[in-house]
Amino acid sequence: MLTPVVDDDGAPFWEYAARGELRIQACARQDCGELRFPPRPCCPHCQSFESEWRRMSGKGRIWSYVVPHPPLLPDYAEQAPYGVIVVELAEAPRIRLVGNLVSGPGAPLNSVPAERIRIGAKVQVVFGHGGQGGKGGHGRDGKDGGDGADDGGGAGPLPQWVLERP
Amino acid sequence: MAGLAGLKDATAVVGIGQTAFAKQLPESEKTLACRAVLAALDDAGIAPSEVDALASYTMEETDEVELAKSIGAGDLTFFSKVGYGGGGSCATVAHLATAIATGQATVGVAWRSRKRGSGPRPWKNTTVQLPTPAQWTRPFGLLRPADEIAMLTRRYMHEYGATRDHLFNVALACRNRANQNPAAIMYERPLTREMYMTSRWISEPLCLFDNCLETDGALACVIVSKERARDCRRRPVYVHSAGQGLPAQHHGMVNYWNDDPLTGPAWTAARHLWKHADFAPGDVDVAQIYDAFTALIPLSLEGYGFCGRGEGGAFTEGGALEIGGRLPVNTSGGGLSEAYVHGFNLINEGVKQLRGTSTAQVPDAATCLVTAGEGVPTSALLLRS
Numbered sequence: 001m002l003t004p005v006v007d008d009d010g011a012p013f014w015e016y017a018a019r020g021e022l023r024i025q026a027c028a029r030q031d032c033g034e035l036r037f038p039p040r041p042c043c044p045h046c047q048s049f050e051s052e053w054r055r056m057s058g059k060g061r062i063w064s065y066v067v068p069h070p071p072l073l074p075d076y077a078e079q080a081p082y083g084v085i086v087v088e089l090a091e092a093p094r095i096r097l098v099g100n101l102v103s104g105p106g107a108p109l110n111s112v113p114a115e116r117i118r119i120g121a122k123v124q125v126v127f128g129h130g131g132q133g134g135k136g137g138h139g140r141d142g143k144d145g146g147d148g149a150d151d152g153g154g155a156g157p158l159p160q161w162v163l164e165r166p
Numbered sequence: 167m168a169g170l171a172g173l174k175d176a177t178a179v180v181g182i183g184q185t186a187f188a189k190q191l192p193e194s195e196k197t198l199a200c201r202a203v204l205a206a207l208d209d210a211g212i213a214p215s216e217v218d219a220l221a222s223y224t225m226e227e228t229d230e231v232e233l234a235k236s237i238g239a240g241d242l243t244f245f246s247k248v249g250y251g252g253g254g255s256c257a258t259v260a261h262l263a264t265a266i267a268t269g270q271a272t273v274g275v276a277w278r279s280r281k282r283g284s285g286p287r288p289w290k291n292t293t294v295q296l297p298t299p300a301q302w303t304r305p306f307g308l309l310r311p312a313d314e315i316a317m318l319t320r321r322y323m324h325e326y327g328a329t330r331d332h333l334f335n336v337a338l339a340c341r342n343r344a345n346q347n348p349a350a351i352m353y354e355r356p357l358t359r360e361m362y363m364t365s366r367w368i369s370e371p372l373c374l375f376d377n378c379l380e381t382d383g384a385l386a387c388v389i390v391s392k393e394r395a396r397d398c399r400r401r402p403v404y405v406h407s408a409g410q411g412l413p414a415q416h417h418g419m420v421n422y423w424n425d426d427p428l429t430g431p432a433w434t435a436a437r438h439l440w441k442h443a444d445f446a447p448g449d450v451d452v453a454q455i456y457d458a459f460t461a462l463i464p465l466s467l468e469g470y471g472f473c474g475r476g477e478g479g480a481f482t483e484g485g486a487l488e489i490g491g492r493l494p495v496n497t498s499g500g501g502l503s504e505a506y507v508h509g510f511n512l513i514n515e516g517v518k519q520l521r522g523t524s525t526a527q528v529p530d531a532a533t534c535l536v537t538a539g540e541g542v543p544t545s546a547l548l549l550r551s
C-alpha cells in the first residue's frame with residue numbers, strides 16, 4: 001500500500017493523525033482565521049504566514065465517490081473494486097478529504113460494499129492503518145519523505161470514515 | 167484597445183505533420199518527434215534551417231537540443247515548454263504565436279511525441295511530483311487520472327442530472343468520426359450503445375469507452391507571422407485568439423477544495439479567449455475539445471460558453487456533437503478514438519478543418535475552437551481561415 005509521502009506543509013496533519021486527531025490548518029491571524037486545505041505556507045486570504053492546526057469534530061458528509069477497478073497497483077488491485085470517497089467536513093464544507101469508507105478502524109478498503117456508498121451520507125472519521133493488511137513499502141523510496149509519522153516500516157494511521165448510521 | 171497590438175490573427179499555422187498512430191510503433195520517441203516536425207515543415211514548404219523557435223510540453227522527453235540538432239534547425243532564439251500534461255497542448259502554439267507576434271522569433275515549431283501505447287503508464291510511477299501533493303489522495307487508492315476525474319464526474323452527474331447516456335453520446339461522436347478517418351486507431355471499429363453500457367469499468371462511473379486510447383505517435387505544426395504565411399504552400403489558418411487558464415484556488419486534477427470544483431480551468435481560459443475574439447461561441451463551426459475522458463466534453467461545453475452551467479450533458483442529445491449537429495466535435499476521432507497524443511491531434515485536426523481537408527469535413531468551416539486538457543491548468547485556441 002502507498003503510504004503518505006509527507007512534505008513540510010503536510011507534516012503536522014500526519015503527526016496529529018498519528019495521535020488520532022483530525023486537525024486542519026488555519027490562519028492564525030486574529031482577524032482572519034480561515035481554514036485551508038491542502039496545507040500551504042501562507043494564507044490565501046490575508047497572506048499571513050502564521051498558522052495553527054484546528055481540531056475538527058471529524059463529522060462530515062460524502063461529497064462524491066468512485067469505485068476503481070484494475071489495472072491498479074498490486075496492493076490496490078487485490079482489494080478492488082473498492083470505494084474512494086471525498087468527505088466535506090461538517091464545520092467547513094469547502095474542506096474536503098479524500099478517504100475510504102470502511103466498516104471500522106483499520107478495515108480494508110473494500111470492507112463496505114461500494115453499492116452502499118451514497119452522496120450526502122453522514123460519516124465520522126476513525127484512524128486506523130487503513131486497508132494496509134500487511135506492511136506496505138510500495139511507493140516509498142524515501143525521496144521526499146519528511147520526518148512525519150510515516151517514517152519507518154509501518155504506515156502511520158490514515159484517517160478513514162465510517163457511516164454515522166451503518 | 168488602442169496601442170495594444172495583441173495576438174489577433176497576427177500569426178498562422180502553415181504546416182502540420184504527424185506519424186502513424188498505433189498501440190506500438192517500433193521507432194523511438196525522438197525519431198518520431200523528428201519525423202513529425204520534418205513532415206510539418208515540408209507541409210509548410212519551410213526549410214528546417216529557418217526554424218528559430220520551438221515549443222512543447224514539460225512531459226516531452228525529447229528536448230530542444232536533441233530535436234534542433236537532429237532536424238538541422240537554425241539558431242534558436244525562443245524555446246518554451248508548458249506544464250500540466252495535456253493542459254499544455256494549445257499553449258505550445260500560443261507561446262510561439264506570442265513570440266512571433268512580438269518579434270522574438272520568425273518560424274516556430276510545436277510538437278509532441280509520445281509512446282504512451284507501448285511505454286509505461288505514468289500513474290505507476292508513484293514518485294512523480296503532482297500539482298497537489300499525492301499524500302492527500304493516493305494512499306486511499308485514488309491512483310490514476312481516471313479515478314481523479316471520475317470523482318468530479320460523479321459529482322457532476324449528481325448535481326446536474328447528467329447521465330451515462332450523455333457520456334456515451336460523446337464517445338459515439340468521436341468514434342463515428344474515427345470511422346471516417348483511415349489514420350485513426352479506431353477506424354474500423356464502430357461503437358454501439360450496447361458495447362458501451364456493458365463494457366468493463368475503469369473507475370465507476372467511468373467505463374472503458376469513457377477513457378482515451380493508449381497511443382504511440384507524434385505530431386507537429388509550424389507557426390509564422392501572417393505576412394510570411396501568405397507566401398507559404400498551404401492556406402494559412404490564423405491564430406485568432408489564444409489563452410491559458412489557471413483559476414484562483416485551482417488544485418489540478420484533484421480539484422476538490424474550492425467553492426465549486428466543477429468550474430475548472432476551461433472557464434478561465436474561455437473568458438480570456440472570447441474577450442480577445444471577434445466572434446462568439448455561437449459562431450464556432452467546429453470544435454476539437456480535449457477528451458482524455460468523455461466527461462471533460464460536457465464540462466468544457468459549459469466552460470467555453472456553448473451552454474449554461476449544468477447543461478453540458480443535455481447539450482450532447484439529439485446528435486448535437488455529430489456532423490450536421492449543433493457543434494460537431496473531435497472530427498478526427500479525438501483522443502478517445504483517433505489517437506491520444508496529449509491533445510496535439512486536436513490542433514492539427516482544427517487546421518485540417520479550416521483548410522477543408524478533414525476526413526469528416528464540416529462544410530465551409532471557417533472557425534474552430536481547440537481546447538487542451540480540462541481539469542488541469544489548461545489552454546485553448548480559436549482558429550479561423
Ligand SMILES: [Zn+2]
Pocket residue numbers: 027028029032033034043044045046047048
Ligand atoms: Zn489569513
